[in-house]
Amino acid sequence: MTDPTIASVLQADVDLDPHWVAENIEFGHERLVRIPGRYRDAVVTVPEVKTWLAQLVMESAIQAGPNRPPRIAVGRSLLILGPVGTGKTFEAYGAIRALLVSGASCSWICAPAADIYAAMRPRSGSDPEAVFEKYAHIQFLVVDDLGAAKNSEWVEEINYRLVNYRYERELPTLITSNLPPKNLAAELGERVASRLVEMCDRVVLEGPDRRRAA
Numbered sequence: 001m002t003d004p005t006i007a008s009v010l011q012a013d014v015d016l017d018p019h020w021v022a023e024n025i026e027f028g029h030e031r032l033v034r035i036p037g038r039y040r041d042a043v044v045t046v047p048e049v050k051t052w053l054a055q056l057v058m059e060s061a062i063q064a065g066p067n068r069p070p071r072i073a074v075g076r077s078l079l080i081l082g083p084v085g086t087g088k089t090f091e092a093y094g095a096i097r098a099l100l101v102s103g104a105s106c107s108w109i110c111a112p113a114a115d116i117y118a119a120m121r122p123r124s125g126s127d128p129e130a131v132f133e134k135y136a137h138i139q140f141l142v143v144d145d146l147g148a149a150k151n152s153e154w155v156e157e158i159n160y161r162l163v164n165y166r167y168e169r170e171l172p173t174l175i176t177s178n179l180p181p182k183n184l185a186a187e188l189g190e191r192v193a194s195r196l197v198e199m200c201d202r203v204v205l206e207g208p209d210r211r212r213a214a
Contacts, residue, residue: 007050007057009070009103014061020069021103028100039093048203049091052078053098056172060104070104072139077166077173079200081181085209088176092142095174099140109135110142114149117158132158136165140172147179147187156189167195175200 009021035042044050056075064070078095080088092110099106116135120128135141143162149155166173175196177184181204185193 007053007098007102009057009061009064011054011058014064015066016061016064016070016103017066020064024069024071024103024105025101027105028102031100032097035093035097039090042090042093042097044091044094044098045087046091046203046205048201049078049080049095052076052201053095053102057099057102057104060102064104072099072104072106072172074170075172077171077175077196077200079196079202080174080176080205081179081202082205082207083209084178085211086205086207087210088205089144091203091205092144092174092176096140096142106140107138108140108142109138110144111135112144112148113146113159116143116162117149117155120158132161136162138171140174141166142174142176144176146175146177147184148177151187156192159188159192163192163195163199167199170199173199 009016009024032040044053056072057070059075060070060072063073080091082088096108096110099108116131119131122128146159163173165171179187181202184196188196
């Protein structure tokens with residue numbers, strides 16, 4: 001079960017409409033079924049991720065006040081770094097699950113960076129700009145494994161456009177990457193790395209590959 005005490009609008013010292021909070025929680029529970037089966041029971045285990053989530057949810061409550069339903073709208077982003085198999089994707093889905101039952105409404109997408117590139121490649125009958133807007137505009141975006149795909153000018157430009165769009169509008173984004181912190185600029189480009197440093201809290205996970213140990 002998701003721990004509702006990790007991040008809840010009810011913990012904010014704000015007068016909120018209980019009807020909206022209850023409705024958001026009920027709707028959030030219904031949307032938990034979208035989470036892939038392997039991560040259906042994911043929970044946040046890293047204290048820094050819990051702190052980031054709590055702040056994001058508190059801000060949604062403060063922005064709402066008594067006259068509007070709380071919703072995840074703007075806030076800090078989070079960058080989770082670490083070698084393969086250290087639990088980055090698990091933490092990301094744990095964060096999604098926590099947000100969905102926080103009492104704040106939250107539309108979300110979680111996608112590997114490689115899938116975003118594949119969806120945006122020009123081909124007959126496709127609309128790359130519509131795909132870009134889907135990821136750019138969503139309230140809460142999780143980009144998994146940024147930097148894992150083979151780099152190119154096209155990939156770097158997609159990364160820049162997406163990160164910059166969300167950076168300028170302060171849209172909360174959770175990004176995971178296998179890249180060491182010192183390699184971010186070399187692998188992602190200076191423009192992307194600079195924005196990630198400013199917009200994101202950073203967590204570095206360490207340890208052996210959990211998949212191999214299972």
